[in-house]
Amino acid sequence: xxxxxxxxxxxxxxxxxxxxxxxxxxxxxxxxxxxxxxxxxxxxxxxxxxxxxxxxxxxxxxxxxxxxxxxxxxxxxxxxxxxxxxxxxxxxxxxxxxxxxxxxxxxxxxxxxxxxxxxxxxxxxxxxxxxxxxxxxxxxxxxxxxxxxxxxxxxxxxxxxxxxxxxxxxxxxxxxxxxxxxxxxxxxxxxxxxxxxxxxxxxxxxxxxxxxxxxxxxxxxxxxxxxxxxxxxxxxxxxxxxxxxxxxxxxxxxxxxxxxxxxxxxxxxxxxxxxxxxxxxxxxxxxxxxxxxxxxxxxxxxxxxxxxxxxxxxxxxxxxxxxxxxxxxxxxxxxxxxxxxxxxxxxxxxxxxxxxxxxxxxxxxxxxxxxxxxxxx
Amino acid sequence: xxxxxxxxxxxxxxxxxxxxxxxxxxxxxxxxxxxxxxxxxxxxxxxxxxxxxxxxxxxxxxxxxxxxxxxxxxxxxxxxxxxxxxxxxxxxxxxxxxxxxxxxxxxxxxxxxxxxxxxxxxxxxxxxxxxxxxxxxxxxxxxxxxxxxxxxxxxxxxxxxxxxxxxxxxxxxxxxxxxxxxxxxxxxxxxxxxxxxxxxxxxxxxxxxxxxxxxxxxxxxxxxxxxxxxxxxxxxxxxxxxxxxxxxxxxxxxxxxxxxxxxxxxxxxxxxxxxxxxxxxxxxxxxxxxxxxx
Amino acid sequence: xxxxxxxxxxxxxxxxxxxxxxxxxxxxxxxxxxxxxxxxxxxxxxxxxxxxxxxxxxxxxxxxxxxxxxxxxxxxxxxxxxxxxxxxxxxxxxxxxxxxxxxxxxxxxxxxxxxxxxxxxxxxxxxxxxxxxxxxxxxxxxxxxxxxxxxxxxxxxxxxxxxxxxxxxxxxxxxxxxxxxxxxxxxxxxxxxxxxxxxxxxxxxxxxxxxxxxxxxxxxxxxxxxxxxxxxxxxxxxxxxxxxxxxxxxxxxxxxxxxxxxxxxxxxxxxxxxxxxxxxxxxxxxxxxxxxxxxxxxxxxxxxxxxxxxxxxx
Numbered sequence: 001x002x003x004x005x006x007x008x009x010x011x012x013x014x015x016x017x018x019x020x021x022x023x024x025x026x027x028x029x030x031x032x033x034x035x036x037x038x039x040x041x042x043x044x045x046x047x048x049x050x051x052x053x054x055x056x057x058x059x060x061x062x063x064x065x066x067x068x069x070x071x072x073x074x075x076x077x078x079x080x081x082x083x084x085x086x087x088x089x090x091x092x093x094x095x096x097x098x099x100x101x102x103x104x105x106x107x108x109x110x111x112x113x114x115x116x117x118x119x120x121x122x123x124x125x126x127x128x129x130x131x132x133x134x135x136x137x138x139x140x141x142x143x144x145x146x147x148x149x150x151x152x153x154x155x156x157x158x159x160x161x162x163x164x165x166x167x168x169x170x171x172x173x174x175x176x177x178x179x180x181x182x183x184x185x186x187x188x189x190x191x192x193x194x195x196x197x198x199x200x201x202x203x204x205x206x207x208x209x210x211x212x213x214x215x216x217x218x219x220x221x222x223x224x225x226x227x228x229x230x231x232x233x234x235x236x237x238x239x240x241x242x243x244x245x246x247x248x249x250x251x252x253x254x255x256x257x258x259x260x261x262x263x264x265x266x267x268x269x270x271x272x273x274x275x276x277x278x279x280x281x282x283x284x285x286x287x288x289x290x291x292x293x294x295x296x297x298x299x300x301x302x303x304x305x306x307x308x309x310x311x312x313x314x315x316x317x318x319x320x321x322x323x324x325x326x327x328x329x330x331x332x333x334x335x336x337x338x339x340x341x342x343x344x345x346x347x348x349x350x351x352x353x354x355x356x357x358x359x360x361x362x363x364x365x366x367x368x369x370x371x372x373x374x375x376x377x
Numbered sequence: 378x379x380x381x382x383x384x385x386x387x388x389x390x391x392x393x394x395x396x397x398x399x400x401x402x403x404x405x406x407x408x409x410x411x412x413x414x415x416x417x418x419x420x421x422x423x424x425x426x427x428x429x430x431x432x433x434x435x436x437x438x439x440x441x442x443x444x445x446x447x448x449x450x451x452x453x454x455x456x457x458x459x460x461x462x463x464x465x466x467x468x469x470x471x472x473x474x475x476x477x478x479x480x481x482x483x484x485x486x487x488x489x490x491x492x493x494x495x496x497x498x499x500x501x502x503x504x505x506x507x508x509x510x511x512x513x514x515x516x517x518x519x520x521x522x523x524x525x526x527x528x529x530x531x532x533x534x535x536x537x538x539x540x541x542x543x544x545x546x547x548x549x550x551x552x553x554x555x556x557x558x559x560x561x562x563x564x565x566x567x568x569x570x571x572x573x574x575x576x577x578x579x580x581x582x583x584x585x586x587x588x589x590x591x592x593x594x595x596x597x598x599x600x601x602x603x604x605x606x607x608x609x610x611x612x613x614x615x616x617x618x619x620x621x622x623x624x625x626x627x628x629x630x631x632x633x634x635x636x637x638x639x640x641x642x643x644x645x646x647x648x649x650x651x652x653x654x655x656x657x658x659x660x661x662x663x664x665x666x667x668x669x670x671x
Numbered sequence: 672x673x674x675x676x677x678x679x680x681x682x683x684x685x686x687x688x689x690x691x692x693x694x695x696x697x698x699x700x701x702x703x704x705x706x707x708x709x710x711x712x713x714x715x716x717x718x719x720x721x722x723x724x725x726x727x728x729x730x731x732x733x734x735x736x737x738x739x740x741x742x743x744x745x746x747x748x749x750x751x752x753x754x755x756x757x758x759x760x761x762x763x764x765x766x767x768x769x770x771x772x773x774x775x776x777x778x779x780x781x782x783x784x785x786x787x788x789x790x791x792x793x794x795x796x797x798x799x800x801x802x803x804x805x806x807x808x809x810x811x812x813x814x815x816x817x818x819x820x821x822x823x824x825x826x827x828x829x830x831x832x833x834x835x836x837x838x839x840x841x842x843x844x845x846x847x848x849x850x851x852x853x854x855x856x857x858x859x860x861x862x863x864x865x866x867x868x869x870x871x872x873x874x875x876x877x878x879x880x881x882x883x884x885x886x887x888x889x890x891x892x893x894x895x896x897x898x899x900x901x902x903x904x905x906x907x908x909x910x911x912x913x914x915x916x917x918x919x920x921x922x923x924x925x926x927x928x929x930x931x932x933x934x935x936x937x938x939x940x941x942x943x944x945x946x947x948x949x950x951x952x953x954x955x956x957x958x959x960x961x962x963x964x965x966x967x968x969x970x971x972x973x974x975x976x977x978x979x980x981x982x983x984x985x
Contacts, residue, residue, distance in 0.1 A: 022787060054396075137447075168710065171706050192717055199914045228716060303437065308739075329568075346807055397983070463953060539923075539947075
């Protein structure tokens with residue numbers, strides 16, 4: 001007990017000040033949550049309708065080469081995604097209502113795949129028109145079908161480059177590196193790549209592909225540039241996953257007669273695979289989100305002749321670039337709606353990607369906080 | 378989770394707007410061009426974009442194997458790109474500069490007029506028209522308030538186009554006589570610029586006539602003949618001074634798919650039926666006056 | 672039998688029994704070579720990229736002069752004036768503003784989450800921030816264009832009624848946008864930094880009679896200050912390098928900002944806008960690379976600084 005006379009009053013004042021500060025901090029945190037949650041909700045609600053509502057009438061074909069395949073794939077993704085969401089809840093409800101009822105093992109997965117296949121076969125013309133139609137420069141009613149295709153294709157192309165390069169470099173550094181200087185150079189190179197502003201990648205890609213090689217805008221150039229962009233993250237997380245593999249397993253393999261290379265590929269890599277996969281999925285998320293490097297390497301155009309083409313040396317606009325283009329250079333009268341729809345599709349793609357990455361990361365390898373430390377370091 | 382699933386179910390079968398009629402979609406592919414899959418690359422003027430896109434949509438529909446890739450960037454970029462070989466056609470509102478003129482072949486595909494557009498506010502209702510000298514003073518920053526032009530006190534907010542824009546260069550040469558523009562906020566995208574003119578009090582800028590809309594004020598220009606409205610009739614006779622040719626420059630004579638495209642754009646079918654339907658453009662043949670320099 | 676081979680630093684080689692090392696050498700060698708090659712490709716690509724950009728940038732510096740690029744006030748490439756001060760000032764001030772608007776609230780919220788929040792809130796909040804940090808910058812830019820710019824226009828008109836060069840697009844809008852963009856990342860990094868503070872430290876402080884807030888600001892934060900400072904600097908670097916979203920809302924006026932709401936420009940914005948018109952191998956083209964080089968140097972300084980701070984981590 002304090003002997004000072006004013007102690008209770010002092011404590012009361014301190015409590016009030018503390019309470020005020022607490023309230024202020026709570027308010028701050030709350031407003032931040034409202035801002036970001038509000039942004040997400042606004043994006044989904046404003047654009048979600050247009051982008052996601054199944055159409056009652058069948059949409060006619062636009063008459064572009066490759067459109068059938070594209071519609072099929074898109075329908076499979078769309079109905080599969082819808083089914084997985086609804087079925088999961090349904091299964092949960094059923095299990096809670098009748099706990100004694102035991103469903104076969106892979107009910108959920110098979111049901112989802114079944115719905116996806118059925119939808120792709122019979123209902124692919126009933127997809128929302130926004131996802132099916134070509135964009136329009138000057139008229140209302142444009143869609144983002146080719147942009148979705150380009151975004152996903154670019155993600156595949158870019159991962160095809162990032163995977164061998166990143167995994168190779170990570171494996172080398174984690175398990176096979178001999179010389180100090182080379183590893184140091186590699187680490188410095190990765191640190192440098194991580195600190196470059198994204199526009200520098202765009203400039204370099206523009207210089208090399210468009211100016212020097214006269215190759216014009218190409219998805220290939222965009223994929224290479226994005227692969228460079230993603231390397232620091234992928235190598236960092238992959239290296240951490242590989243290092244986390246218990247030494248005993250590798251030693252056991254080596255003791256049984258496997259060579260170091262065999263051990264690396266048959267023991268180390270499979271063990272670290274979930275973490276590596278989560279790194280790749282994160283890099284895919286980054287590909288979805290980048291616009292500046294792509295504007296200068298893959299361009300901002302969609303042509304009827306190559307809208308759904310698998311040729312990687314043609315230019316193509318992705319969703320993020322389309323969002324920028326519609327607001328900066330586009331002349332369509334409904335650009336507010338188109339922007340909202342594009343943003344909604346982007347947000348959904350990213351949410352799904354993030355969710356997949358999180359689930360994969362939890363499966364094995366490094367746990368969440370360590371992965372993020374590598375990500376942002 | 379359950380919330381998301383509910384929304385997902387609610388979205389099923391909810392878009393009951395009927396699909397577009399077959400005529401609204403561009404025609405389906407009728408024939409494959411004998412050239413196979415080729416690309417025609419065009420870049421440059423943003424004022425010319427509506428015209429190029431109208432041509433592109435119809436050309437691609439008629440020639441299934443050819444892709445026309447259009448990007449903007451401004452007239453100067455178009456000229457730079459075609460000179461360096463990065464694109465096949467450079468779309469420009471400007472004549473090619475002297476050092477490039479030898480290598481580039483000029484195809485004049487249309488005439489476009491430029492308008493002085495401003496925010497429609499009560500403060501400039503009394504201003505009927507703006508003379509060339511007044512416009513020069515506005516865009517060079519010497520006059521800073523609508524009050525000095527006969528309206529109510531309201532600061533003039535100049536919005537510039539990008540330095541590479543053909544519109545800016547044409548307006549700069551015809552109104553300012555080479556005097557530099559005031560440094561003000563830049564908006565190169567015509568659509569966004571119209572939005573800004575609609576929203577910002579006191580705003581004034583210059584755009585191609587294709588972008589006029591009733592809720593933004595379009596100022597007639599006061600010349601010796603009085604206040605001249607930017608109409609097609611006035612441009613054709615030369616009464617309205619702000620106009621320019623829409624050039625499609627090629628490096629040397631065009632060949633192959635590029636030649637097919639240019640032939641289509643210069644064909645009577647396009648010039649007489651499609652071009653007049655794209656707002657703001659006039660066929661070159663309709664002009665009563667002409668010019669050889671900017 | 673055990674040939675004591677000189678200590679090989681390769682992890683797997685060290686663990687393998689000596690006799691086994693000789694098996695399948697050709698296949699081994701090829702694969703090892705391929706792995707080393709991928710590392711080499713990374714290094715070569717980085718060097719090539721930096722080298723090319725530096726070479727083009729140096730050409731630009733020679734064309735315009737370093738003093739002019741850093742301190743000249745008029746950027747008019749069409750007239751041969753290459754004063755880069757408006758670009759530099761725009762970049763630095765908008766990034767600084769972003770730190771105030773975004774990074775500081777993010778750190779405070781991270782403290783709230785770690786010390787004061789009810790138990791279940793942290794995980795949900797974290798997931799929200801992870802999604803928010805993964806959103807494309809153009810999405811934030813578009814949202815700002817639709818809603819923030821008109822709002823700021825009204826604020827600017829209220830504060831500077833007679834000034835004709837202020838409006839919705841300007842320094843303040845860009846700062847707010849950048850702040851909103853960097854806050855989730857700064858928050859997540861700060862959460863990690865605060866999580867590394869050992870729990871016994873908090874308990875000791877509370878046991879000594881400190882309140883929760885006292886503990887937070889006088890014990891936990893000083894302990895985690897390195898990680899938090901790294902997070903804030905990371906946000907600053909990201910804000911300085913952001914291109915497309917800023918280009919949509921900053922106004923593109925090539926002038927030094929006279930008020931908070933003046934339109935101005937940043938290095939990356941101007942480079943993207945001018946790159947369209949510049950013909951390769953001309954001074955206008957090369958100075959853009961010179962300005963990018965300046966941005967690069969700035970980012971590198973920040974990164975080196977943060978690494979120096981981070982290295983002192985306990």
